[in-house]
Amino acid sequence: VEDIEKLNKRAIQHELDITAVSAHAYAYLKDYVILNSGGSFGINYGPIVISNRNIELKKLHEHKIGIPGKMTSANLLLNLAIGKFDGIEIIFNKIPQYVSSGLVDAGLIIHEAQISVGDEFHKILDLGQWWHDFTNGMPVPLGINVISKRSLATQEIIEFDRFFKRSIEYGLEHLDDALEYSMQFSRGNSKMLIEKFVKMYVNDLTTNMNQEGKDSIITMLRKAKTNSILSYDELLFIDSNNQQIQKYH
Structure with a gap:
């Protein structure tokens, strides 16, 4: 299992077609689209x-x-x-x-x-x-999943996002089996601790971040840009309803 910072660095080099990254790291990526599903958001708790x-x-x-x-x-x-x-x-x-x-x-x-x-x-x-x-109650944007628009067409990205969402729903519907499978990646932690961690950061926004999740990511990165902490050109999200990629600046 790779540390999240290693995945961030690999994504900057565009070594991966689909990967988890930090929401912060997205500001430094090129030609990746943020998937609706698989994100990690804290609800009134975080690091x-x-x-x-x-x-x-x-x-x-x-x-x-x-x-x-x-x-x-x-x-x-x-x-x-x-x-x-x-x-x-x-x-x-x-x-x-x-x-x-x-x-x-x-x-x-x-x-x-x-x-x-x-x-x-x-x-x-x-x-x-x-x-x-x-932010007056916004969820805490932590981890996201991204997909390369160099490697896949827009329709393929939208299709993958739909299947990815369904896989997460299946995992939540069969949580005990999913936890058992995840133990091989648990870095030696107990199943009880991993279950507690999963229940902290896997919520409705993990299945689909919706506009609420998108707004929290946009707010964090825009605030950082305003404070001259980072710079980015655009933020790309999937708009599944309209079958297109949304752009934010």
């Missing part, structure tokens, strides 16, 4: 910043923070929340260890590490809560 000591939120940007990748959505959200900071890239599941040993002052926690992290840490910032307040 968290932890430390082994209590750090004032207003001074968090002054500290060295372990991050799971520069192109992760978590990193962009933290940048939007606190401004520029010294981010040290660390494999996501090693970040608590780096914080505990004092190699970094704080750590940005994502994925199942959010659930498994111990009570010995202070929670400095909940980016899910921050984003919820900042």
Whole structure:
């Protein structure tokens, strides 16, 4: 199983026709369309910043923070929340260890590490809560799936999105079987922990992000563009109802 930041980098090189990437990373991609299905959105929860000591939120940007990748959505959200900071890239599941040993002052926690992290840490910032307040209740855009429009025609992309949605629906209808299958990719975590993680980030927007999910992605990337954090030309989404690709700037 590849780390999400590795997938982000492979997508930038256009090595993959279809792949999961961070919503943040989409700003750096060319000729990929965002699929309606398979996205990961937090509903009033998301990545968290932890430390082994209590750090004032207003001074968090002054500290060295372990991050799971520069192109992760978590990193962009933290940048939007606190401004520029010294981010040290660390494999996501090693970040608590780096914080505990004092190699970094704080750590940005994502994925199942959010659930498994111990009570010995202070929670400095909940980016899910921050984003919820900042946007008046929008879901937190984290992971998306994209498809190459270099490799597939528009109609093929729309057809794939339809089949992809149905596969997710089938997995949710047979959740126990799906969890059992996913255990081979669980990085040694227990089935109970993986089930808890899945139920945190697999929701109605995973089946179909609809306009609500699209708006949250657009809002995050536009805000980052306004703040001169990143730049992009256009955002491409599938409009299944009208059988076409939607463009946003």
